[in-house]
Amino acid sequence: MDHFLYRNGVLHAEDVPVAEIAAQVGTPVYIYSAATLTRHFRLFQEALSPLPHLVCFAIKSLSNVAVLKLLGDLGAGMDVVSIGEYLRAKAAGVPGERIVFSGVGKTRAEMRAALEGGIRQFNVESEPELMALSEVATSLGKVAPITVRVNPDVDARTHAKIATGKKENKFGIPISRASEVYALAARLPGIEVVGIDVHIGSQLAELAPFEAAFGKVAELTQRLRAEGHDIRRLDLGGGLGIPYTRGNEAPPLPMHYGEIIKRSVGHLGCEIEIEPGRLISGNAGLLVTEVIYVKSGEDRDFLIVDAAMNDLVRPSMYDAHHDIVPVVEPAAGVDQHPYDVVGPICETGDTFARARALPPLAAGDLIAFRSAGAYGAVMASEYNSRPLVPEVLVKGEHFAVIRSRPSYIEIVNRDSIPEWL
């Protein structure tokens, strides 16, 4: 559920007409709904209650500091994968004790900064990382709280590029080697074992893979405890999928996901952490774009819009589907027309949708890509020297630009010409 609905024939973001934002801020523009973000975060809170838990928002899905502040103020923790994300969480006022640090390639500089600034835990993904962390923590006279991310060799049955829990993936340590790695962690100075971490992939459309992975984590908890480790937290990662096609998909609900968690690990007396990104932010965002031209090809019509693959890369990168809706509600019964919806970038991959049925559209019309809140703005680039898309947050009848569009001068001036050239 989200808060982007037609009212009196025009698409609104909560109480604000989308066209009003487009007129003030220009297009393309990302628009986020505070009410949707809030609602989705609370669904996870409710799903995990009464277990002691912390819902850590995966910042990688949507990292604007205003959004992080909104979620942080609701009590969210944050899952970060770089010191850049860590600094964003801090800038949003989230305390270090609510920030978990994930990722396979944390550098020593990142470890140092997180230890100095305060961190809840590092989710360690390899022995070399564990040893580096031990050295960094010891050199600072600190103790690094850690979980080890285990790879349970479970098929998440999602797009290959975002499946992470199979043994051939680069993530975590094989669950079969966990005892060895935890024994090493227990021996190393500057390291304190606090729990276990697992994350098997993103956009999961079913619960069975979660259940398989969490069951393995439960077994491992008992085993590691028997080996003398104080396993008191379980970080179960993110990954719950969202519906990208309205009316057609019914991915599992957070409530049912919560039931799986309670059933598989609820009896262990651990504090539960989860790291959802997409389910909180995905359907909380639109990318609004204007039709520049309607071009008639030999056998199809192209809708050439002012957003491109650099602004929303998911369709070209993962063949992802995003529903497209016109900002002015089509009249009831109007004949739909198939369009290839494309951006202005000089490659065929810059295609958002093929033969998409839409009402007849003309240059100057606004359309919106739905479900664009997650992995939208954060994956944007300046390819073709196109400025990063601005972001707007709506709350009720208020809206504000929470990241402005850079000017062309700013973009060009970031480059410098060496004096010897």
Ligand code: LLP
């Ligand atoms: N925790 C870890 C360790 C992760 O690697 C991820 C996502 C998450 C949590 C959050 O997963 P979520 O709840 O959002 O599914 N760019 C891709 C998605 C990449 C996901 C990477 N890891 C896309 O646009 O589909």
